[in-house]
Amino acid sequence: MKPITLSTLQAYKRAGDTFSCLTAYDASFARAASDAGIDVLLVGDSLGMVLQGHTSTLPVTLEEICYHTRCVARGKGASLLMVDLPFMGNASQERLLENAGELMRAGAELVKVEGEAWMADGIRELTRRGVPVCAHLGLTPQTVYQLGGYKVQGRDADRASQILEDARTLVEAGASVILLECVPADLGRTITEALDVPVIGIGAGPDTDGQILVMHDVLDVTPGRKPRFVKNFMAEAEDIHGAFRRYHEDVKARRFPAEEHCF
Ligand SMILES: Nc1nc(=O)c2c([nH]1)NC[C@@H]1CN(c3ccc(C(=O)N[C@@H](CCC(=O)O)C(=O)O)cc3)CN21
Ligand SMILES: CC(C)C(=O)C(=O)O
Numbered sequence: 001m002k003p004i005t006l007s008t009l010q011a012y013k014r015a016g017d018t019f020s021c022l023t024a025y026d027a028s029f030a031r032a033a034s035d036a037g038i039d040v041l042l043v044g045d046s047l048g049m050v051l052q053g054h055t056s057t058l059p060v061t062l063e064e065i066c067y068h069t070r071c072v073a074r075g076k077g078a079s080l081l082m083v084d085l086p087f088m089g090n091a092s093q094e095r096l097l098e099n100a101g102e103l104m105r106a107g108a109e110l111v112k113v114e115g116e117a118w119m120a121d122g123i124r125e126l127t128r129r130g131v132p133v134c135a136h137l138g139l140t141p142q143t144v145y146q147l148g149g150y151k152v153q154g155r156d157a158d159r160a161s162q163i164l165e166d167a168r169t170l171v172e173a174g175a176s177v178i179l180l181e182c183v184p185a186d187l188g189r190t191i192t193e194a195l196d197v198p199v200i201g202i203g204a205g206p207d208t209d210g211q212i213l214v215m216h217d218v219l220d221v222t223p224g225r226k227p228r229f230v231k232n233f234m235a236e237a238e239d240i241h242g243a244f245r246r247y248h249e250d251v252k253a254r255r256f257p258a259e260e261h262c263f
């Protein structure tokens with residue numbers, strides 16, 4: 001299999017094709033996801049919740065993310081490896097650059113950062129130094145205490161146009177990919193159409209260029225209440241490999257997300 005690169009994702013966008021993304025935290029699940037055809041693997045700071053049992057992603061450290069990145073890198077096959085910069089990893093410009101360097105040395109091929117227009121300078125410096133960046137907008141879980149919970153963002157017109165403007169600013173600063181979390185489907189479509197770079201969505205409707213889910217949600221092993229945008233792919237599968245294949249195929253065929261998964 002030819003390795004998936006940023007150019008592959010750009011070509012998907014130009015052709016109007018979608019692509020699949022899934023979180024992974026170890027070599028075995030990374031291999032299973034990659035074998036199923038998943039285009040992008042994310043070592044997400046969601047590991048603080050699904051692996052460590054915290055109620056937020058804030059406790060996750062750079063060391064922990066690097067450990068899981070090294071594990072996933074050994075099993076990633078042809079998939080593109082994206083990695084989350086953890087909470088406060090951008091506390092200063094210097095720390096941002098050093099931390100992103102650590103992630104790249106651990107095996108990251110694309111670094112995902114949460115943050116609005118103010119992240120533009122950081123993204124510009126990273127891009128200059130050869131670190132491709134995905135900018136995560138909308139519901140940014142690292143600011144959950146400020147947002148007052150895991151709530152849909154961009155429901156009113158002001159916040160919606162702010163998110164669109166932030167996305168434009170960050171692409172201008174060098175972001176190679178945008179990730180939109182928990183925004184109304186029409187905002188997901190507007191931003192995807194407005195930008196030349198690939199847009200990945202989670203709870204952002206059916207029209208983003210790519211879709212991403214947390215592995216544990218796909219396999220239905222997430223404890224407690226699940227967000228509206230998740231789907232249990234184990235329900236119609238024989239095993240984990242089948243569930244990953246089904247998720248990949250449903251994304252590629254635009255069967256997922258369905259209306260019931262959107263805002
Ligand atoms: N298992 C898991 N799945 C995820 O998608 C995920 C994590 N963990 N941890 C990190 C973040 C946190 N995320 C979340 C968590 C909860 C909602 C949620 O319950 N949202 C409400 C929105 C309600 C509203 O404002 O209308 C929902 O009903 O989906 C959304 C995103 C997404 N990420
Ligand atoms: C939910 C995805 C987008 C994420 O950031 C994570 O898994 O940490």
Ligand SMILES: [Mg+2]
Pocket residue numbers: 044045046057084141
């Ligand atoms: Mg994350």
